[in-house]
Amino acid sequence: MTSPARVSLLASTAGLGAVALHAALRGEPGLAVMGALSLGWGVLITTGVIFPWLEMYGRVVSRGPAGSARVALTFDDGPHPVTTRRVLEALAPTRHRATFFVLGEKARRHPDVLREIHASGHTLALHGDSHDWLHSFRWSSSVRADILRAAAAVEAVTGARPRFFRPPLGHTSFTTVRGARLAGVTLIAWSSRGYDGLRGRSPEAVVERVGRTLIDGAIVMLHDAAEHDDFEPASVRALPRLVALLDERGLTSVGLDVLLCDLAHSPSRYVPQKS
Secondary structure (H helix, E strand, O other): OOOHHHHHHHHHHHHHHHHHHHHHHHOOOOHHHHHHHHHHHHHHHHHHHHOHHHOOOOOOEOEOOOOOOEEEEEEEEEOOOOHHHHHHHHHOOOOOOEEEEEOHHHHHHOHHHHHHHHHOOOEEEEOOOOOOOOHHHOOHHHHHHHHHHHHHHHHHHHOOOOOEEOOHHHOOOHHHHHHHHHHOOEEEOOOEEOOOOOOOOOHHHHHHHHHHHOOOOEEEEEEOOOOOOOOOOHHHHHHHHHHHHHHHOOOEEOOHHHHHHHHHHOOOOOOOOOO
């Protein structure tokens, strides 16, 4: 099933081409029309990159199936020897488990933390080898190589081969989708987020925002470390209240492998809630 965003991209591309062909055949530059269409096309393709759940460039899993009272708390940008361990400590006495989207370079730097994540029953996933802000502009072969470097770092320490990948910043292009497919991983976005990776964000603001979309099947994007390890993400202190919120709503956080099971590899699509 083709997403509406992908249909819009194809239609706008075809329209731009038709106008250009018409202008060329008539010997008219049509610069104003071409400029307006080009601007609109540029905005459209950028929107598809920034909001991966639109699935403009290919399939991205943004939420799990409803009906099991399960969600997935996911954490990006680790591991970190201090902040990641605080997340692990907060989850340890609870029934809730999470998914950690780790960076390959940090996994090599902190293998002991990686082992602790794995030993605690959480799911390990990939966030790239480095936090490359231009990841969505890389060739498919570069995306594949980056994912495989990160996967090798995780597997060397834990023996586990990660199945899931969330690109840096979540930005997703056609080459991101193709590179992930070549690497044999499933692209993951989110249906709920707390913007906890912003410096100065309060734990209260994180809990309030996540609470709006914390429903059955939600995939929640949080951070267990800052990109440059220079501050503590607000989710670290917000986590006890988020866990309490899960309990109040009768929801259990499980690893993505449990939430999605074989559905991550099926043709079914999950449409995220707007946050």
